[in-house]
Amino acid sequence: MANFIVRLAKxxxxxxxxxLIKELAVYEKMEEQVKITADVLxxxxxxxxxxxxxxxxxxxxxxxxxxxxxxxxSYSTWEGRxxxxxxxxxxxxxxxxxxxxxxxxxxxxxGIEKQCSRLDFIVLNWNVNSIEYYKQKGAFDLTGTEKWHxxxxxxxxxxAFIAP
Numbered sequence: 001m002a003n004f005i006v007r008l009a010k011x012x013x014x015x016x017x018x019x020l021i022k023e024l025a026v027y028e029k030m031e032e033q034v035k036i037t038a039d040v041l042x043x044x045x046x047x048x049x050x051x052x053x054x055x056x057x058x059x060x061x062x063x064x065x066x067x068x069x070x071x072x073x074s075y076s077t078w079e080g081r082x083x084x085x086x087x088x089x090x091x092x093x094x095x096x097x098x099x100x101x102x103x104x105x106x107x108x109x110x111g112i113e114k115q116c117s118r119l120d121f122i123v124l125n126w127n128v129n130s131i132e133y134y135k136q137k138g139a140f141d142l143t144g145t146e147k148w149h150x151x152x153x154x155x156x157x158x159x160a161f162i163a164p
Contacts, residue, residue, distance in 0.1 A: 003097075
């Protein structure tokens, strides 16, 4: 019997979600890049315009979040509706209990219900255990199979790009 539940996040969860995001950043060795706050999460996820959605894993016996999966919708000009899983994280001491799988399945189920043609996510190249797990479950690495590379522009590059 599982000692956790997976549910949609609520505005009151944002402090704990922000803490989990910081933990994930430490795990990924990128903690200096985290700028998000609970207030921004609350506005962006529960305000008038929702920029993301989130499932959380909570212990049944106390109000402690032990994992989350944050996602949003995107659009493929080749395939139509898509769903993008930005983060999937479970606290280290709660891994191996099916929590991450249930979070991932929750996002996947939403994608199917919303008639999305695909679910996209990225994994750091050194996270071999996760890469192998995702492959076991049917995900494939676009870098290897289709030679796609992910590019990014941060706000400063975006502003420089549109400047006259």
